[in-house]
Structures are given as C-alpha cells and as structure tokens.
Amino acid sequence: MLGEFEYLLITAAARLGEEAYGAAIRREIEDATRHRCSIGALYTTLDRLETKGLVKTWMGEATAQRGGRAKRMVRVTGKGVQAATSFYRAVTRVSRDVSWDMK
Amino acid sequence: MSPVTVLDALLRRMADRASLMLDSAERDAVCGDLEESRESGSRMLREVLGLVVRRRAACLRGWHPWLTLVSLTVPLSVLVALVSRRTADGTAIYLWLYVNNWNWALIHNQGFWRELAQCAPGVLLSCLALACWSWTTGFLVGCFARRILWFSGAVFFVIVLAVGVFGIPRFFDHILVLPRARDFRSNSAVFLATFYRQLFPQCVQLFLVVLPAWKGMIQGSRMDRFARTAQVFLLIAAATAVGTLVSTNLLWWQMRVWDIWPLRQPRLPSMMPLAIAGPAAYLLTSFVRRARRLATQT
Numbered sequence: 001m002l003g004e005f006e007y008l009l010i011t012a013a014a015r016l017g018e019e020a021y022g023a024a025i026r027r028e029i030e031d032a033t034r035h036r037c038s039i040g041a042l043y044t045t046l047d048r049l050e051t052k053g054l055v056k057t058w059m060g061e062a063t064a065q066r067g068g069r070a071k072r073m074v075r076v077t078g079k080g081v082q083a084a085t086s087f088y089r090a091v092t093r094v095s096r097d098v099s100w101d102m103k
Numbered sequence: 104m105s106p107v108t109v110l111d112a113l114l115r116r117m118a119d120r121a122s123l124m125l126d127s128a129e130r131d132a133v134c135g136d137l138e139e140s141r142e143s144g145s146r147m148l149r150e151v152l153g154l155v156v157r158r159r160a161a162c163l164r165g166w167h168p169w170l171t172l173v174s175l176t177v178p179l180s181v182l183v184a185l186v187s188r189r190t191a192d193g194t195a196i197y198l199w200l201y202v203n204n205w206n207w208a209l210i211h212n213q214g215f216w217r218e219l220a221q222c223a224p225g226v227l228l229s230c231l232a233l234a235c236w237s238w239t240t241g242f243l244v245g246c247f248a249r250r251i252l253w254f255s256g257a258v259f260f261v262i263v264l265a266v267g268v269f270g271i272p273r274f275f276d277h278i279l280v281l282p283r284a285r286d287f288r289s290n291s292a293v294f295l296a297t298f299y300r301q302l303f304p305q306c307v308q309l310f311l312v313v314l315p316a317w318k319g320m321i322q323g324s325r326m327d328r329f330a331r332t333a334q335v336f337l338l339i340a341a342a343t344a345v346g347t348l349v350s351t352n353l354l355w356w357q358m359r360v361w362d363i364w365p366l367r368q369p370r371l372p373s374m375m376p377l378a379i380a381g382p383a384a385y386l387l388t389s390f391v392r393r394a395r396r397l398a399t400q401t
Contacts, residue, residue: 023136039133040153044161059128062135069135
C-alpha cells in the first residue's frame with residue numbers, strides 16, 4: 001500500500017506525463033495540497049518509489065531557465081499505476097457515506 | 104547593492120557549497136529545480152541542507168553501520184585515546200624535566216647527554232607509535248564505514264576528545280592500562296602546571312591522533328583503488344597494528360611484557376615495533392601501485 005505522499009507524487013507525475021520532473025511535480029503537489037513540499041521529501045520519496053519499481057527516473061536535458069542544470073525526469077510505471085489505483089480505490093471505499101464538506 | 108541582496112547572494116553561495124555533499128546528478132537536478140522555482144537564498148539553503156541530512160540519515164539504516172560503530176569505531180577510539188593520554192603524560196614529565204629545569208651548564212654535563220640519549224628515543228618512538236596507531240585506526244574506520252564516514256569520524260573524534268578530557272571509568276582498571284602518571288606524588292610538580300595538565304595532552308591529541316586518524320580515514324575510504332591482493336595485504340598489516348594497540352592496552356599482557364608477573368610463566372614480547380605495520384604497508388602498496396602505473400605508461 002502506498003503512503004499518502006507517495007500517492008501525491010505518483011498522481012502528479014501521471015498528470016504531468018512527459019513533462020514530469022522534480023520542479024514540476026513539486027509545483028503540482030504544492031498547488032494541490034496548498035502546503036510547501038520540501039525538496040528533501042520529494043527526492044527521497046522518488047528514490048523509494050524507484051526502488052519499489054513504481055516510477056522510473058532518468059536525467060533529462062538542461063535549460064537556461066535552470067541555470068544550465070539537468071532535470072530528473074520521472075515516468076510512472078505500470079506497477080506504479082496499479083499501486084496508485086489501488087490506493088485511490090481504498091480511499092474512495094473508506095470515504096463512502098462520509099461527508100467532509102464544511103457546513 | 105542592498106544588504107538584503109548581498110545576504111541573499113551569500114546564502115545562495117552557501118546553498119551551492121552545501122549541494123556539493125550530494126551526488127553530482129542529484130546536485131544538478133536539485134539546484135536546477137530551486138533555480139527554476141526562483142527560491143530565495145535562505146529557502147535554497149534550507150532545502151539543500153534538508154536533503155543532505157535526509158541522505159546522510161538514510162545511510163544509518165540497517166545493522167551494518169551500527170555493527171561497524173560498536174565493533175570497530177568505539178573500541179579503537181577508546182584505546183587510541185588511552186595511549187594518547189599515557190604518551191602525553193609520559194612525554195610531559197620528560198619535557199618538564201628538560202624545559203622547565205633548563206640550565207645552560209647542562210650542555211657541558213656528560214650525565215645530561217647520557218640520560219637524554221636514553222630517554223629521547225623511547226619518547227620519540229612512543230610518539231611515532233601513537234601516530235601510526237591513530238592512522239591505522241582511522242584507516243580501518245574509513246575502510247569499513249566508507250558510506251557513513253562523516254558519522255563514524257565524528258563519533259571517533261568525540262570519543263577521543265571525551266576520553267582525553269574525562270578519562271575512562273576506574274571500573275576498567277583491572278583490564279586496561281589506564282594513565283597513572285598523574286597519580287604519583289613525585290610527578291605533581293609537572294601536572295601542577297596548566298600547560299602540562301591540560302594544554303599539552305590536547306596538543307598531542309591534535310597532532311598525533313586527530314590529524315593522522317583523519318588522513319587514515321580519507322585513505323581508507325579510497326581503499327578500492329588498490330588491487331584485491333593489495334587490499335588483503337593492507338588489511339592484514341592494519342590488523343597486526345591494531346593487535347599491537349590492543350596488546351599495549353591490556354593489563355595482563357603488559358604485566359607479562361614488563362616481567363613483573365609473579366608466577367613463572369614465559370615473558371611475552373612487546374609488540375610495539377609492529378605499530379608501524381599499517382602505515383608502512385600503505386606506503387609500500389602505494390609505491391608499488393605508482394611504480395606499476397608508471398611502467399604501463401612508458
């Protein structure tokens with residue numbers, strides 16, 4: 001079973017598709033959660049997910065916008081999609097008939 | 104340029120320096136991400152340090168680092184610190200004898216020169232042995248705790264410092280040879296002086312323990328540049344040197360070496376000359392490696 005931050009990371013990477021890399025995923029997570037996402041948490045989680053075979057990463061091209069530094073590109077693997085789906089289903093099931101809307 | 108801009112530039116520079124502690128690929132990705140996100144200098148520094156701490160902490164997971172720490176780093180650092188303290192106190196007595204009681208008339212005294220010739224080699228050899236043991240222990244720590252060298256190194260130096268300052272519990276009195284020079288009343292004049300009591304042992308620790316051990320750690324962490332046979336040779340030499348370090352600290356061994364054991368048992372040889380085995384083997388192996396490389400180049 002995925003952890004909550006692992007799920008956020010996989011989902012952000014899946015949404016970004018070909019454009020998924022460190023900074024972009026971080027922005028997605030910050031926009032969705034409205035909380036700061038630390039680089040440390042992002043990269044250590046990315047490593048953990050890669051070890052589990054849920055994502056694949058590789059060094060991409062460098063851009064001037066990044067001061068000539070390369071990006072760490074991310075792609076969600078089939079196993080990653082399965083794990084995220086299973087997590088989403090579990091959250092949906094457990095949330096059935098429960099309303100968290102603020103009155 | 105406003106002070107805020109200067110401070111921001113300084114923090115960015117610090118973040119860049121801190122990022123050197125990361126792998127080169129990760130450094131590229133992280134610094135690029137922070138640059139792209141237009142983070143402030145303080146934020147950049149915090150983010151980079153956060154990742155560095157996480158990476159370092161990750162190395163401490165599992166039993167291997169802790170086993171190395173308990174079985175190698177801690178006992179060796181205690182033994183080296185004990186020898187350092189004994190050497191410092193022993194040397195302090197001779198130093199006090201010659202420096203604090205100096206009289207130019209002594210130069211013309213034959214007895215002075217005879218006494219000096221008797222004690223100087225012993226003092227110098229004990230200092231050499233201490234430096235060699237420190238290098239060897241550092242080398243072994245660097246070799247077996249390569250991934251957590253920052254941690255093992257810190258523990259090593261903290262223990263050396265702590266044992267130097269506070270000593271070790273008298274409970275170990277019947278196992279280890281503890282420093283005793285200060286207990287004898289005849290030496291009290293020496294250790295009444297703050298220099299010999301506090302400053303001199305710290306100087307000995309710095310020059311004969313910390314610096315050689317630091318060098319040894321760095322060289323030990325690069326052990327894999329040697330061929331397998333050379334590595335085995337180096338480890339055997341280091342183990343021999345550590346054997347001498349242990350034997351010189353064990354009370355029962357020293358009693359037998361000093362020939363004051365009351366029972367009729369064979370006297371054990373002092374293994375102190377083998378203290379240089381570690382650094383000597385390293386110098387020899389490095390020389391052979393360099394010579395071979397030169398031979399292949401020409």
